[in-house]
Amino acid sequence: MARILCLDYGAKRTGIAVTDPMQIIATALTTIDTKTLMPFLKDYFSKESVELILIGMPLNLDDTPTHGTPLVLSAIKQLHKNFPIIPVQTVDERYSSKNASRAMVDMGMKKKDRQVKANIDQVAATMLLQEYLLNR
Numbered sequence: 001m002a003r004i005l006c007l008d009y010g011a012k013r014t015g016i017a018v019t020d021p022m023q024i025i026a027t028a029l030t031t032i033d034t035k036t037l038m039p040f041l042k043d044y045f046s047k048e049s050v051e052l053i054l055i056g057m058p059l060n061l062d063d064t065p066t067h068g069t070p071l072v073l074s075a076i077k078q079l080h081k082n083f084p085i086i087p088v089q090t091v092d093e094r095y096s097s098k099n100a101s102r103a104m105v106d107m108g109m110k111k112k113d114r115q116v117k118a119n120i121d122q123v124a125a126t127m128l129l130q131e132y133l134l135n136r
Helices: 034-047 069-082 096-106 117-135
Strands: 003-009 013-019 026-033 050-057 088-092
Touching: 003 034, 003 069, 003 117, 013 034, 013 117, 026 034, 026 117, 034 069, 050 069, 050 117, 069 088, 088 117
Parallel strands: 003 050, 050 088
Antiparallel strands: 003 013, 013 026
């Protein structure tokens, strides 16, 4: 089996999580500068087999777009253009950063580490991916 990759896409940073090849466990991979996302993914896909890209879709509670929705839609277009054979699917990312912050506290992560936004992005991507795995 191939991996599933999940993106917590943001204007500045993108948190990335992946499954193991058996698609059982979601693991934080990294957080990168969003400007370098496509080259990073090209390199990653040359080394690892990925069958699905998940990307968090920011929506308000009433399902209307947020200020981040156009950014994600643009990223989806770039993903389709650069990786046409890998399907892209959106997942609901409401409260993902808040839930990631709460999980980091629950895990006993030091306050200094919890304040690093890159850590929050990685944990958010991992939680989105884990939720997808549990509900598919």
